[in-house]
């Protein structure tokens with residue numbers, strides 16, 4: 293049976309992020325141009341910051357996907373989520389998001405929000421499937437290329 297912070301999604305195993313995963317996170321994000329593309333240094337800073345949460349999925353001992361977020365008081369934010377191209381549509385993204393949402397819920401978070409590129413319809417569909425609803429739009433929010441952000445939110449109850 294999976295322990296706390298672990299879940300099994302087909303053959304993928306979800307575990308807590310470790311700083312030594314950072315090179316894999318950078319490489320997964322690089323093959324996902326729609327995901328936020330941060331440097332190794334940005335992840336190093338982020339994982340030391342207050343309220344940071346992260347999980348990775350592994351297949352055959354190799355990191356296959358990740359989710360990073362943060363908590364500030366009773367609000368949570370999903371900062372980035374990506375799964376290796378060849379492993380998509382196998383429930384891994386959903387398992388990663390569930391892990392981070394469960395941890396936020398346990399920490400007393402009531403509302404989780406995120407921003408996503410407007411053209412990233414796959415991710416919008418993915419988040420909607422996980423219970424996030426569109427709450428707004430921020431024109432010109434992203435650079436390279438410039439694009440609007442869709443704002444999405446999920447209330448955590450129970």
Ligand SMILES: CC(C)(COP(=O)(O)OP(=O)(O)OC[C@H]1O[C@@H](n2cnc3c(N)ncnc32)[C@H](O)[C@@H]1OP(=O)(O)O)[C@@H](O)C(=O)NCCC(=O)NCCS
Pocket residue numbers: 324325326327328371372373374375376379380381382383384385386387407408409412413414415417418419421
């Ligand atoms: C978004 C992403 C993380 C989803 O990961 P995933 O492991 O493929 O997602 P799952 O298999 O858990 O999908 C769960 C459900 O979400 C929805 N969904 C996922 N990908 C979808 C897509 N491309 N189109 C439409 N719906 C999609 C479906 O309802 C899916 O269930 P189904 O496969 O039974 O139909 C992945 O596509 C990815 O890495 N994309 C590039 C990075 C990115 O855009 N990240 C978001 C940045 S904000």
